[in-house]
Amino acid sequence: MSIHDEILAAARRICVARGEWTFAPAEIVAALPHLNARSVRTHITSRCCVNAPANHPHRLPYFFRTARGTYEICPPFRDAPQVDPPSGQRTSGEHQVEESAAEYVANRPPERTSIHAVVFESEGQYVAECLEVGVVTQGRSLDETLAYLREALALYLDGEDMAGLGLSSSPRLVLHFETAALGP
Numbered sequence: 001m002s003i004h005d006e007i008l009a010a011a012r013r014i015c016v017a018r019g020e021w022t023f024a025p026a027e028i029v030a031a032l033p034h035l036n037a038r039s040v041r042t043h044i045t046s047r048c049c050v051n052a053p054a055n056h057p058h059r060l061p062y063f064f065r066t067a068r069g070t071y072e073i074c075p076p077f078r079d080a081p082q083v084d085p086p087s088g089q090r091t092s093g094e095h096q097v098e099e100s101a102a103e104y105v106a107n108r109p110p111e112r113t114s115i116h117a118v119v120f121e122s123e124g125q126y127v128a129e130c131l132e133v134g135v136v137t138q139g140r141s142l143d144e145t146l147a148y149l150r151e152a153l154a155l156y157l158d159g160e161d162m163a164g165l166g167l168s169s170s171p172r173l174v175l176h177f178e179t180a181a182l183g184p
Contacts, residue, residue: 006032007043008062011073022072026166038112044071046131053118053129053136068134069165111168117149120178128175133157133165142177149173 010031015021025044029037046052048062049071063071116131119142126145127138130153137152139145150173162169 003035003039004043004048004060004062006035007040007048008073008077011044011063011071012078015073015078021078022066022070024069025071042116042131050074111163112166112171113168114172114174115153115167116174116176118176118178119145132167146175 007028010028011023014023014027014031025041028044029040032040044063045065046059048060049065050059050061050063051065052059061074062077064074066072112132115133117128117135118131119126119128121127122138125138125140126142127136128145128149129136130149133153133156135149135152135156137145137148139148153173157165157167162171
């Protein structure tokens with residue numbers, strides 16, 4: 001099973017158990033401790049989100065970002081495929097939550113120490129998009145773009161509950177620069 005299939009299955013389990021189709025990325029990270037937390041968050045916020053910035057050449061239409069830190073499973077993906085349960089498992093249609101709320105809080109993933117941004121050139125400008133938070137900016141040079149990005153992040157995070165966003169009190173900024181592999 002691929003990582004995006006596991007993420008979709010975990011989101012379905014959590015949403016069905018709660019009785020609503022919205023979830024937070026931290027819930028999926030906690031439900032899939034065997035997967036890299038950063039990869040799970042990136043898949044939710046970018047690779048599998050229909051209204052995320054176009055950072056990936058192919059995007060899966062599993063989720064829709066409804067608010068900061070809240071995602072909804074798109075209607076075509078709400079029904080889990082029917083799988084015969086192994087012998088001895090429940091067959092009544094009841095869904096089990098893998099952990100209680102107290103266990104979830106106790107096993108919460110550690111705070112992230114970095115915010116990732118992708119920088120790329122577009123129409124003579126450099127554009128920077130953060131992957132974990134909703135910040136996008138641009139500038140005429142890389143230095144200008146970085147300065148604007150730091151300023152935009154400071155404004156975005158000012159007064160926010162950093163722990164509530166899953167971030168340390170002073171996260172690092174990690175930049176990834178994308179350019180064409182072959183020039184004109």
